[in-house]
Amino acid sequence: xxxxxxxxxxxxxxxxxSVINCTYxxxxxxxxxxxxxxxxxxxxxxxxxxxxxxxxxxxxxxxLLNKKDKHLSLRIADTQTGDSAIYFCAEIPGGYNKLIxxxxxxxxxxx
Amino acid sequence: DSGVxxxxxxxxxxxxxxxxxxxxxxxxxxxxYWYQQSLDQGLQFLIQxxxxxxxxxxxxxxxxxxxxxxxxxxxxxxxxxxxGDSALYFCASSVRDRTSGYTDTQYFGPGTRLTVx
Numbered sequence: 001x002x003x004x005x006x007x008x009x010x011x012x013x014x015x016x017x018s019v020i021n022c023t024y025x026x027x028x029x030x031x032x033x034x035x036x037x038x039x040x041x042x043x044x045x046x047x048x049x050x051x052x053x054x055x056x057x058x059x060x061x062x063x064l065l066n067k068k069d070k071h072l073s074l075r076i077a078d079t080q081t082g083d084s085a086i087y088f089c090a091e092i093p094g095g096y097n098k099l100i101x102x103x104x105x106x107x108x109x110x111x
Numbered sequence: 112d113s114g115v116x117x118x119x120x121x122x123x124x125x126x127x128x129x130x131x132x133x134x135x136x137x138x139x140x141x142x143x144y145w146y147q148q149s150l151d152q153g154l155q156f157l158i159q160x161x162x163x164x165x166x167x168x169x170x171x172x173x174x175x176x177x178x179x180x181x182x183x184x185x186x187x188x189x190x191x192x193x194x195g196d197s198a199l200y201f202c203a204s205s206v207r208d209r210t211s212g213y214t215d216t217q218y219f220g221p222g223t224r225l226t227v228x
Contacts, residue, residue, distance in 0.1 A: 033216070042113070043154075043201060043219035088154065097167045098144065098156035099203075099217060 006089050006102035012109055018076040020087050020105045025070065028094025032065065034074050035088040037104070043088065046074070076107075084109045114138065115220035117202050123226045129190040132223045136183055136204030142166070143185040144205075144217060145177055149198040160185055161207075192227045199224050 003025045012018045024032065034046040049056045049063045049072070056063045062075040076083055086104040093100060114137035124130055136143050145157040147170075156169035160179035171177075174192075179185045189196060199222045205215035 031216070035219070042221040043203075044113070045216060045218060048216060097142070097159050098169055099146075099154075100156075101154040103153050 004089055004091055004100050004102035006087075006105045008103060009106050010108070012079050012107070014079060014081060014109055014111050016079055018079045018083070018107055018109075020074045020076075020089075020107065022072040022074075022089030022102055023070055024072065024089070024091045024100075026091060026093035026100075027067070027070065029091040030094075031092060032063075032072050033090040033099065034061075034063065035090060035101075036085045037088065038085045046087070079107075079109050081109045081111075083107060113218040113220065115202060115204050115218055117200075117220035117223050119223060120221065121224050121226070123228065124192060125228055126192055126194060128192050128227075129188065130192065130225065132187040132189070132200050132202075132225075134185045134187070134202030134204075134220060136185070136202075137218055140204035140206050140218075141183065142205045142207060142215070143179055143183070144203040145171075145185070145187050146201040146203065146219075147198045148201060148222070149195075154201075157187070189225070194227050197225055197227045 006022045033048045035043045036046045060077045064073045088104045089102040090099045116135045118133045141162045144159045148154045157171040158177050159167040174190050177187045201222045203217040203219045205217045
């Protein structure tokens with residue numbers, strides 16, 4: 001079936017690293033995505049990873065993919081208050097065009 | 112700014128009414144997707160158009176319909192509105208789509224917040 005699961009809440013101290021985890025079900029998903037939604041705003045594409053990669057780094061963001069376990073993680077280094085938002089993991093299952101989203105992880109950054 | 116525009120930003124209407132939400136994709140994008148974000152259902156795919164033709168359908172109610180025009184903008188029509196239709200409606204666009212042999216990244220607009228009273 002189609003299902004993407006994420007933990008709902010994460011609280012970190014400013015300056016620490018944040019790790020948001022996600023599991024997906026469709027092994028034929030070619031790309032996996034991370035989107036960010038700030039309060040009252042739309043969905044901003046943060047990064048994506050191709051399924052034949054294990055890791056992708058983009059400035060403070062590191063995406064790790066464990067294809068065997070269908071596990072995806074997003075690490076934000078040196079987390080700032082401006083990183084407070086909801087982070088969505090998403091996949092496009094094989095044979096489909098639609099994105100399947102997780103429920104979103106609310107990241108709270110405190111001083 | 113993703114380059115995808117949506118109007119209006121906010122819409123308040125009454126039950127039983129009909130509304131139209133508009134989306135303009137990024138320049139050069141042929142594919143338009145509509146998603147609904149609600150508190151109880153999360154982000155759900157509604158429908159996709161590719162170069163004017165319906166390409167995929169998701170959890171879209173029969174009271175809802177959409178189309179993509181020759182200039183590639185799209186409209187989502189919601190009729191006989193109910194309280195439960197209150198949600199944030201997103202449009203996204205991509206250059207092509209997966210069934211064309213590609214997996215193109217979808218870029219989202221800012222959304223239209225619909226409130227049905």
